[in-house]
Amino acid sequence: xxxxxxxxxxxxxxxxxxxxxxxxxxxxxxxxxxxxxxxxxxxxxxxxxxxxxxxxxxxxxxxxxxxxxxxxxxxxxxxxxxxxxxxxxxxxxxxxxxxxxxxxxxxxxxxxxxxxxxxxxxxxxxxxxxxxxxxxxxxxxxxxxxxxxxxxxxxxxxxxxxxxxxxxxxxxxxxxxxxxxxxxxxxxxxxxxxxxxxxxxxxxxxxxxxxxxxxxxxxxxxxxxxxxxxxxxxxxxxxxxxxxxxxxxxxxxxxxxxxxxxxxxxxxxxxxxxxxxxxxxxxxxxxxxxxxxxxxxxxxxxxxxxxxxxxxxxxxxxxxxxxxxxxxxxxxxxxxxxxxxxxxxxxxxxxxxxxxxxxxxxxxxxxxxxxxxxxxxxxxxxxxxxxxxxxxxx
Numbered sequence: 001x002x003x004x005x006x007x008x009x010x011x012x013x014x015x016x017x018x019x020x021x022x023x024x025x026x027x028x029x030x031x032x033x034x035x036x037x038x039x040x041x042x043x044x045x046x047x048x049x050x051x052x053x054x055x056x057x058x059x060x061x062x063x064x065x066x067x068x069x070x071x072x073x074x075x076x077x078x079x080x081x082x083x084x085x086x087x088x089x090x091x092x093x094x095x096x097x098x099x100x101x102x103x104x105x106x107x108x109x110x111x112x113x114x115x116x117x118x119x120x121x122x123x124x125x126x127x128x129x130x131x132x133x134x135x136x137x138x139x140x141x142x143x144x145x146x147x148x149x150x151x152x153x154x155x156x157x158x159x160x161x162x163x164x165x166x167x168x169x170x171x172x173x174x175x176x177x178x179x180x181x182x183x184x185x186x187x188x189x190x191x192x193x194x195x196x197x198x199x200x201x202x203x204x205x206x207x208x209x210x211x212x213x214x215x216x217x218x219x220x221x222x223x224x225x226x227x228x229x230x231x232x233x234x235x236x237x238x239x240x241x242x243x244x245x246x247x248x249x250x251x252x253x254x255x256x257x258x259x260x261x262x263x264x265x266x267x268x269x270x271x272x273x274x275x276x277x278x279x280x281x282x283x284x285x286x287x288x289x290x291x292x293x294x295x296x297x298x299x300x301x302x303x304x305x306x307x308x309x310x311x312x313x314x315x316x317x318x319x320x321x322x323x324x325x326x327x328x329x330x331x332x333x334x335x336x337x338x339x340x341x342x343x344x345x346x347x348x349x350x351x352x353x354x355x356x357x358x359x360x361x362x363x364x365x366x367x368x369x370x371x372x373x374x375x376x377x378x379x380x381x382x383x384x385x386x387x388x389x390x391x392x393x394x
Contacts, residue, residue, distance in 0.1 A: 010192060013075050015257045019068040031250040032064045059246060061238050066249035072256055073206070073222050076191040078198050081230040083223045083237050084249055088187060088207020089115050090242035091221030093123075095183055095205050096154065098223075098233030102128030105149040107180075109136055109166060111159035111364035114353040116185070120154075136164050142171070146178045156185040157194075157303075161312050161348045161372035162365040163287045165296040168303060172200025181229065187211075192263045193305045202226050203233075208252045210339030211309065214262050215255070218248040262341075262377065266309030269343075269383060270375035274311045276384050282321065282394045284314040284369065310338065315369030321394045322347055322369040328390035331382060338374035343383055346372045 007013055018029045037056035039045035047053040056062050070082040085091045096106065096119065108120060110133040120131040130149070134142045136159070153175055157166040168184065175182040183203040184196035190211045196204050203225035206212060213220070221244075223233055237243070267290075274288035286293075289300035290307030300307055315321035326334055332343045336351050346352060348366050361367075375383065 010076065011260045014072065014259055017072050017075055018253075019064055029068060029250070029253070030064075032059075032246050034063075034246070035059050060241055060243045063244075063246045063249065065246040065253070066244050069208075069244075069249040069253040069256075070222060070224075072253055073191070074224055076195075076256070077186075077204055077224050078195050079204060079224040079226070081225065081227040081234075083230060083234050084244035085221040085223065085237060086242045086244055087219045088205070088209055088221040089119070090237075091205040091207065091223045092116050092185065093119055094233055094237045094240075094242060095203050095223045096124065096129075096152070097127075098236035099181065099229060100124070100129050100151060103149060104129050104151040105147060106131040107142075107145055107150050107153045108133055109155040109157075109159065110134065111136060111162050111164055112154075112156055113160045113185070114348075114355055116154075116156075117353075117360075118355055136166065139167065139170060143174050143178070146174075146180065150178070150180060152181045152183060154183045154185075156188070157196075158188045158289060158300075158308060158310070159364070160188065161310075161346070161352070161370065163188075163289060163294075163308075163310065163312050164365070165289065165299050165303065167299055168196055168199035168201060175202075176200070188308055188310060189304060190259060190263060192260050193267075193308060194303060197225070199303070203229055208248075209337070211263065211266070212252055212259065212339075213255050214259070214339060214341065216337055216340040216342070218245070218251055220244050220248045220252055263309065264306075265377050266339075266375055267306040269377070269380050270309045270311050270373075271307060272380045273373070273375060273383060273387060277313070277387060277391070280388075280391055282316060282325070282391045284316040284367075285312075286314075287312045309375050311373050311375070313369075313371045313373065314367050315371065315394060317369060317394060319349070319368035322349075322371055324394050325371060325390050328393040329386055330389070331378070331386035332373070332390075338372070340374065341377045343376035343378060344374045346374075348372055 048055050066084040134145050155166050182201045184201040186204050187207045206222050208220035271290045278286045288311035332345045335344045
């Protein structure tokens with residue numbers, strides 16, 4: 001990696017850090033679409049496989065395009081090492097399965113993405129790894145939940161889709177006292193708005209599919225953190241194969257060059273829409289971390305640069321009102337993705353969190369009328385007009 005203009009500023013690091021140029025002196029970094037690499041001779045091949053020399057072997061292991069993406073993410077997150085994966089869920093599963101063993105226990109925040117919940121409750125138990133949830137609203141009880149089997153704490157902040165926050169400084173201190181590994185899903189905030197490692201997180205995971213890509217084009221993920229923890233995760237991922245496509249790695253690395261500009265616009269639009277819609281007669285509640293009405297507004301101001309590009313609505317009329325609202329949207333897209341240039345709307349109870357029971361959804365604040373809005377980059381007045389006409393139709 002080369003950065004000819006070392007800087008403390010996020011935008012400059014994201015734009016000017018890139019892989020070494022080839023002898024063609026290209027300005028935009030090269031894309032390495034290759035599955036394998038040549039060895040100088042038989043001894044060179046042996047030494048690479050024996051880890052006696054550094055070098056490329058196979059793109060399931062390493063690829064220059066993916067390595068640039070990981071190196072840049074480490075620079076932006078303030079982490080030491082990382083592994084790129086084929087999706088965000090591959091990053092979540094790789095981070096957990098790469099360091100946990102039979103008999104270990106995960107302590108997690110109850111409000112998690114639906115697939116993360118399924119990994120914890122349905123998949124990992126098949127291998128003797130158990131999990132328990134703690135109540136986000138009662139942090140004074142978190143430490144009492146630690147047992148001899150607890151090895152790792154896994155959280156999202158802000159959470160999906162409730163946009164609840166977790167005090168990372170407090171949680172990191174708890175983990176240090178109990179010799180636990182703290183893993184933070186930083187997908188909603190991105191490294192531009194929040195760097196969990198600076199607050200004490202050991203590992204940080206992302207779905208690069210979301211804001212990092214920013215245009216709804218490709219799947220990918222990344223696991224970042226302390227080198228001693230990344231090593232077993234790298235081994236696990238190399239053997240099990242959730243490798244990121246080199247094209248997507250190149251694409252994500254280029255996307256990082258505009259992350260700061262895009263996130264500021266996402267936040268501008270989300271804040272404007274949240275302020276404009278709060279108190280609408282069709283809404284039971286509206287949550288965005290930038291609003292003073294958010295119960296953790298002060299924590300958001302301390303822990304995050306801004307409140308993020310998502311806000312959550314709870315339609316007063318429940319499921320049928322939620323359906324009418326979504327069906328009434330004309331500009332916003334109905335899709336399960338987020339972090340796109342285009343504003344998207346999702347009904348968690350019937351899509352992303354549909355595998356949870358009604359009771360499980362209620363415990364994490366997902367009601368039948370909950371709608372998650374990911375503010376895009378369109379003009380804010382056009383977005384407000386679409387949302388208002390859909391709400392008035394309810």
